[in-house]
Amino acid sequence: MKTLSLILFFLCISFSALHAQSLRDSISLEFVSFEDPGNVGHYTHVRVAIENHTKDFRYCLFPERVPELGKYWRFTFEVEYTDGRRSETNTCSVFEISDMEKMFLLPGERRVSVLPLFATLPYELDTAVFTIKGTYRRPDVMRLRFFNRRAVMREASNGNVSFLLGYGEGVVSSDWYDLTTPDFDFLRK
Secondary structure (H helix, E strand, C coil): CHHHHHHHHHHHHHHHHHHHHHHHHHEEEEEEEEECCCCCCCCCEEEEEEEECCCCCCEECCCEEECCCEEEEEEEEEEEECCCCEEEEEEEEEEEECCHHHHEECCCCEEEEEEECECCCHHHHHCCCECCCCCCCHHHEEEEEEEECCCEEEECCCCCCCCEEEECCCCCECCCEECCCHHHHHHHC
């Protein structure tokens, strides 16, 4: 009886791990590049991407309306410090949704956005990775990543949009990006 219970327990854990991994494999968030469009000598913008790697499912991240900007999917950027602590830098409006027909990330679809790294104007507070009044200490920043702010919903396998499978906040995240290289000295000034 104990053996059967143990086997069932490990099967449940394995199923949970596969289920979680399948979502991460299905949707990827990534830092495409850091950019210096004004040729000012250091990176001022970051290009990020989201992609649906499946052939069967549509995903929805439920866009939010941002005053004077429009509808966007919202993602939170997070830093890790040299001592291992983590904190959120900002929740950004990323991947603009031009109309509600575009609220789904279709199978095979990839969207790319460019965001300012630092908010220098008030209207950039909703689109910049780091805000003006951030509580982070720039010299201590080691790594950066971003993750979904609101629930991710997957269309049911039968195509019924009225029945969506939900995954919570933070289940889709990018890899950590190392900011300790000389390219990112501007973070420490």
